[in-house]
Amino acid sequence: MKLLTHNFMSSRFLKGVNEGYPLRLHVTKMENRDVEFNAEFVKNIMSKCDYGALRTACESINEASKLPANLPDDLSEHDDILRELHRVLFCIEVIEGELECPDTGRRFPIHDSIPNLLVEDNE
Amino acid sequence: MTSVDQSTAESEYVHSIYSRLATYQKQDKRSSQTSHRIWPRVRHFVESLPPGCVVVDVGCGEAKYTSPSVFVMGIDACSEVLLSVKQKSKLDLMLGDAVTLPLRDGCVDAILNVSVIHHLSTVTRRRQALKECARCLRVGGQMLLYTWAFEQPNGVFPSQDVLVPWNLHETVINGRLPKVKFHMNSTKEQRIIEASIPVNITSNCEQPTTSSSRWFSTILNKVNTIKEALPSIVSLSPRKEGPATLPAASPQFLPTTKSLISGIRRWSPMLGRRLASLIVPVEEQFAEELSQTILRESVTEAMATLREVTFYRFYHVFRKGELEDLVESTPSLRILSSTFEHGNWCVVAEKVPENYVRI
Numbered sequence: 001m002k003l004l005t006h007n008f009m010s011s012r013f014l015k016g017v018n019e020g021y022p023l024r025l026h027v028t029k030m031e032n033r034d035v036e037f038n039a040e041f042v043k044n045i046m047s048k049c050d051y052g053a054l055r056t057a058c059e060s061i062n063e064a065s066k067l068p069a070n071l072p073d074d075l076s077e078h079d080d081i082l083r084e085l086h087r088v089l090f091c092i093e094v095i096e097g098e099l100e101c102p103d104t105g106r107r108f109p110i111h112d113s114i115p116n117l118l119v120e121d122n123e
Numbered sequence: 124m125t126s127v128d129q130s131t132a133e134s135e136y137v138h139s140i141y142s143r144l145a146t147y148q149k150q151d152k153r154s155s156q157t158s159h160r161i162w163p164r165v166r167h168f169v170e171s172l173p174p175g176c177v178v179v180d181v182g183c184g185e186a187k188y189t190s191p192s193v194f195v196m197g198i199d200a201c202s203e204v205l206l207s208v209k210q211k212s213k214l215d216l217m218l219g220d221a222v223t224l225p226l227r228d229g230c231v232d233a234i235l236n237v238s239v240i241h242h243l244s245t246v247t248r249r250r251q252a253l254k255e256c257a258r259c260l261r262v263g264g265q266m267l268l269y270t271w272a273f274e275q276p277n278g279v280f281p282s283q284d285v286l287v288p289w290n291l292h293e294t295v296i297n298g299r300l301p302k303v304k305f306h307m308n309s310t311k312e313q314r315i316i317e318a319s320i321p322v323n324i325t326s327n328c329e330q331p332t333t334s335s336s337r338w339f340s341t342i343l344n345k346v347n348t349i350k351e352a353l354p355s356i357v358s359l360s361p362r363k364e365g366p367a368t369l370p371a372a373s374p375q376f377l378p379t380t381k382s383l384i385s386g387i388r389r390w391s392p393m394l395g396r397r398l399a400s401l402i403v404p405v406e407e408q409f410a411e412e413l414s415q416t417i418l419r420e421s422v423t424e425a426m427a428t429l430r431e432v433t434f435y436r437f438y439h440v441f442r443k444g445e446l447e448d449l450v451e452s453t454p455s456l457r458i459l460s461s462t463f464e465h466g467n468w469c470v471v472a473e474k475v476p477e478n479y480v481r482i
Contacts, residue, residue, distance in 0.1 A: 005196055005215040008177065008230045013223035021227050035212040044175020045194060048230065048261075090212060114205050116218040117225035121130075 001113050003057050004089040007049045009115070011101035011108070014123055022053035023108075024100035025060045035090040042086045043075050049089075058088050124282065124323045127437070132244040132324055136286060136372045136437035138200055141184075143420070143434065144289065145203035161187055164462075164469065165237055168267050169193065176232040179259060181221050181252075182239035189214050196231075198224065222248055224255045231259050234266035238467075241270040241438050244284070244324045246449075249439070253453045260474040265459065268450070268470045273440040275466050277312045282321030283442065286370070286435040289315075312466075320370070320435070372435050441468050455479070 011020030051071050058064035066084045075082055099108040099115055106123070109116050127136070165188050169178060174192040183197030186208045198219040199205055205216045219225045221239050234256045243249045256266050273283055446468045450456050457479070459471045 001217070002215050004194060005217065008196065008226050009217070010225060010227040012227070013220070013225055033212065041175045041192070044173075045177070047175075048177050048232070050227075112206060113210070114202070114216050114218060116202070118200060118218050118220060119223075 001094045001110055001115050002090060003054060003092055003094075004045065004049070005115075006057055006094075006099070007054050007089075009099070009117070011099075011103070011106065011117075013117075014101060014104055014106060014119065017101065017103045020101055020103055022050070022056060022102065024102055025057050025094070025097065026100065026107075027061050027094050027097040027110075029094075029096035030061065031093045031095060033091050033093050035086070037083060037086050039076070039079065039082050042082050042089065045089065046071070046075060046085060054088070061092075061094075063088055063092060124321050126323045126325045127244075127286075129244040129248075129324050129326050132284075132322070132437040133242065136435055137242045140289070140372050140434050140436050141201045142203045145201060145207060162237065162269065162464070164464065165235060165267060165269070168233070168265075168471070169195075169235070172233055177230065178233045178235065179224070179226065179231045179256075180235045180237075181224070181256065182236070182242075183216070186214055186216065188235055188237075193233075196226075221252050222255065224259050226259045228258055229261045232261060232264050234260055234264070236266060237269040238271070240268070240449075241440060242436070244437060244439065245326070250449060250452065253449060253456065257453050257455045257474055262455075262474050262476050264474050266456075266472050266474075268446060268472065269464075269467050270441045270446050271438055272463065272466050272468050273442045274463075275312075275316055277466070278316030280316055280319055280321075280440050284322050284324050284437070284439050285319040286322055287315055287319045287438050289434040289436055322437070370433075370435055443468075446470050 006023065006025060009021075009023055011017055011023060014020060055064055055067055055069075058067055067088070068081065072078055072081070075085075093113055094110055095113045097110045099110065099117075100106070101108075106119075169188045170190050170192075172178065172190070172193050176193040178193050178195045180186060180188060180195055180197045183195075183199050184201075184204050186195065186197040186205075189195050189211055191213060193213065195214045197205070197208070197214065197216045198221070199216070200218065200220055202218055205218060208214075208216060217225065221236075222243070236252070236256060240249045240252050243252060253268075260266060273280055443463075447458060447461055447470060450458055450470055450472050455474050455477065456472045457475045459473050461471075462469045
């Protein structure tokens with residue numbers, strides 16, 4: 001699971017949960033992959049991401065040191081930031097761990113880099 | 124017409140069957156090319172999205188529709204299928220439900236919903252699945268829907284809610300050629316439509332519906348129907364009315380031992396289990412049922428390569444106009460195009476703002 005995917009996930013499908021976002025991230029195993037950098041692609045993707053949630057997720061796995069507190073208005077002029085965003089969004093692969101609903105504490109396992117968001121009918 | 128509980132239709136005749144079929148497909152990559160159609164229109168839809176789009180593939184299965192210029196998130200309820208998908212840098216997978224998507228509101232640019240909602244057993248759930256897609260789409264985002272059609276060029280379905288046979292002996296397994304009988308006057312498609320079994324979907328809510336109790340009671344149901352089911356699987360004659368009892372989703376080859384007090388279980392599994400637990404602990408009952416199931420399934424798998432085996436999958440096939448009506452009844456969706464393609468209805472819809480006025 002990439003942090004990009006984590007940025008879109010929510011546990012709002014649980015009963016009594018309205019927001020369920022962002023999910024807390026607990027990682028026990030992760031890898032770094034080589035993925036070709038494309039500045040335009042990263043820029044477009046970032047327009048759909050919630051930067052606050054991305055930064056929080058990076059902090060929870062100690063990968064936020066090179067991320068600014070706030071994104072500059074025009075990313076095109078900041079190649080270094082785009083490359084760092086590319087690294088955290090596409091290169092970091094969470095293999096094993098858990099996602100935690102911020103409202104209920106319900107935990108969802110991540111195995112073989114696939115998070116499991118299936119729940120029982122009564123949850 | 125035979126009745127099937129709405130949750131059984133999906134858990135037994137959709138989810139568990141796809142898990143089983145996934146294990147066959149994993150054995151031979153070539154078979155996936157023959158058994159799963161790639162829709163050119165879907166591929167074109169994905170490839171023509173602007174670079175950097177975020178796409179969700181609901182019920183993605185083997186996640187066939189990817190593109191180097193977009194990011195795809197594949198969601199499926201079947202772990203066996205997802206684990207067989209090759210990892211790509213612009214693709215991520217998650218286990219989730221098509222009726223309750225695990226995504227935040229308005230975050231995606233496009234959604235694929237290909238051959239998914241025809242496996243949902245009630246109109247409420249089919250509508251809910253569309254509502255979920257609409258919720259996750261951003262305004263202006265598009266979704267592509269495919270459903271199997273009631274109107275078929277090669278046959279007539281006996282009903283809109285049907286159990287459709289999947290003839291494993293007509294599929295390539297392990298590189299071995301399918302054990303096809305030579306059919307002079309019919310195609311594979313004609314035969315599966317002809318052999319489809321009409322069912323009546325009911326909502327039985329008297330039992331608690333946690334997965335574990337559902338799992339338990341479906342095993343019990345299976346046990347009870349095996350005897351009646353066996354002959355109907357073997358028989359090849361077309362059924363217009365449907366058999367008195369349903370075939371098991373996958374065929375059974377082992378005789379089953381009678382449960383402790385099966386007569387009581389038949390009318391109330393909960394009470395039966397409670398009574399039985401006075402004699403044998405619940406854990407032991409579960410363990411016994413589970414080991415029997417595992418044994419039966421492995422025998423079925425072995426037999427599948429040797430002789431004719433038929434799995435059944437539940438479908439709700441859509442009549443002309445039905446898919447459009449379903450989309451139009453979802454408040455924030457607007458139809459852009461609607462077509463009929465190789466026995467399937469295909470709709471492209473767009474998410475519109477809440478204050479949008481329909482013309």
